[in-house]
Amino acid sequence: MHKDKFWICATPAMTTFPPDWRFITRHPAYFLAFGLGSGLAPRAPGTFGTLAALPLYYLLAWFATPTQLYLIIGIAVVAGIWICGKTGRDLGVADHGGIVWDEIAAFWIVLAATPQTPLWVAAAFGLFRLFDIWKPFPIRQFDARLKNGFGVMLDDLLAAGYTLLALFLAQKILP
Numbered sequence: 001m002h003k004d005k006f007w008i009c010a011t012p013a014m015t016t017f018p019p020d021w022r023f024i025t026r027h028p029a030y031f032l033a034f035g036l037g038s039g040l041a042p043r044a045p046g047t048f049g050t051l052a053a054l055p056l057y058y059l060l061a062w063f064a065t066p067t068q069l070y071l072i073i074g075i076a077v078v079a080g081i082w083i084c085g086k087t088g089r090d091l092g093v094a095d096h097g098g099i100v101w102d103e104i105a106a107f108w109i110v111l112a113a114t115p116q117t118p119l120w121v122a123a124a125f126g127l128f129r130l131f132d133i134w135k136p137f138p139i140r141q142f143d144a145r146l147k148n149g150f151g152v153m154l155d156d157l158l159a160a161g162y163t164l165l166a167l168f169l170a171q172k173i174l175p
Helices: 028-033 035-040 045-063 066-091 101-112 118-134 139-145 149-173
Strands: none
Touching (some): 035 045, 045 101, 045 118, 066 101, 101 118, 139 149
């Protein structure tokens, strides 16, 4: 067995396994943490989780008032600390690559502040993924030190902040 493919769970009832549909449907936190299944993608689960954020955001935006949408996003961020923390603890890996709720909630913040045109949304997606993968200062430092639900959420919230700053500057510079 390759060490990167299998993890030991902190939950005694579970055994060594790769997370799959059976695992993520055992608890609502797991299902949300794995982005309704998008985090099970064999390659680039963070990118697939961020992609999953798009239709979920637009579905919420369709039915909610702006105030309700911001409240839902805030709840998603705060709940994400527990969702990601519980799932990471039960997997035995604090920031497992398949845990993508952090990407979803953070990207919702970006989408809420981004002009809703295909070009701006695509730019927001690309920049968010860039900052989430690259982890410029201080994101990498927080990511290395905070191995819990708060740390999992924080690095993506900081990536969202960098994304919003870059989009703001682009709006000011571009005609």
